[in-house]
Amino acid sequence: MHFTSEQRLDEGLVERAFTLGEIPGILWTPESASATAPVPLILLGHPPLGLSRMYPRLVGRARQAAADGFAAATIELPGSGDRPRWPAVEQARADLRRAMEAGEPVGDEIIDALVLPLVDRAVPEWQEALDALLSLPEIGGPVGYSGGVISIGVRLAAVEPRIVAAGLFAGSLVPRAVFEEARRVTIPLHVLLQWDDEGNDRQAALDLFDAFGSREKSLHANMGGHTGVPQFAGDAAAQFFARHLK
């Protein structure tokens, strides 16, 4: 893990860009974090649109995390932003767009081709980032995972024991194989569902929520489309992490 820049944002928040091998990432820590007072960490997931495009929303979530006393970190997804293009996934994305624009049902093969390679590559990268982040003296734990491609969150929640709580956003297509992995998830979950999300199958999201093996899981459904998550729903997600990471 190699830090490439550091700046102090408002309210005592330190933002550091880093690279992890070829993967760019950003770490936000409250200035209060230190080797003698290490802080919990929230991994900030995001859709595959590139870190620079997602930056405004990510830094907003990092500010909320810092206000609660947590560090936050994110890494670029494979095939996104400044990372090398990934023709196979781009092809799958084009197939998905074509099917949706034609009003055709989106078949399992399109979902699998789009999402499974992304999950298979991204999850070990997040775990590698976690290794590096937890080796920093100012980052202690516990660790939460929040948002982004829900299939990545499901896989991470199922396989990564250092993640103790996950906030997931029902907003993308979930391959059948990942759906089955959801049954093995046992950590506390907080799932956001935008009831009228154009790009999301509501019933599939409810079925996924039902499948999770966790004894504590909450579904918060709110009105509006994919980008219309109300402020109070963000506050509720922050309270979920405050309950589980403090």
Add this chain to the structure above:
Amino acid sequence: MHFTSEQRLDEGLVERAFTLGEIPGILWTPESASATAPVPLILLGHPPLGLSRMYPRLVGRARQAAADGFAAATIELPGSGDRPRWPAVEQARADLRRAMEAGEPVGDEIIDALVLPLVDRAVPEWQEALDALLSLPEIGGPVGYSGGVISIGVRLAAVEPRIVAAGLFAGSLVPRAVFEEARRVTIPLHVLLQWDDEGNDRQAALDLFDAFGSREKSLHANMGGHTGVPQFAGDAAAQFFARHLK
């Protein structure tokens, strides 16, 4: 409205029993409430088990309301507690129990016979209580309605313009006629659903949530049975009222 007793509970909460004609009720007000500083009001709904049996949970909800600066009030439901028995509704309840114990589907006629008379009688009584409560100098408004028989909450939310926000608990059978009234509800709603509620049809609860006409409506689904609402779900409901009544 005739007050029959008054006592000061802990933390500056005043509890007054009252009768409204033949209907018993309880009003809780924070000591800070006065004619020069009138407070908002939350009407506390409850299942038809009698006020004295429900008292421990009701006073807990009243304490939360007072902590947020609100008065809270409730009245006995027709046919419950010390009010005259209501043979027709008791018969319908026995029919429901028999059908559920026999594992038979609960038909519309049983639901209608059980719930519609209760809604038809209870809603005007709550409105009459609201008239009396709002005439007290220490009660100002706005008014919220919380919990209890969901069909009563739906009807009140649809017909009573003084209620500006409602917290509903998906936990009882909803007649088709009340389901249709849900489309006319436009106030902000906060709906709790216990995902594994034995006495509740999950799909019917989701359909009802979908039917509400409100632009702001949130569904909070949590694990556990009907009486297993987690503490954090109660906190979220309190925050909903704090947002809308302050």
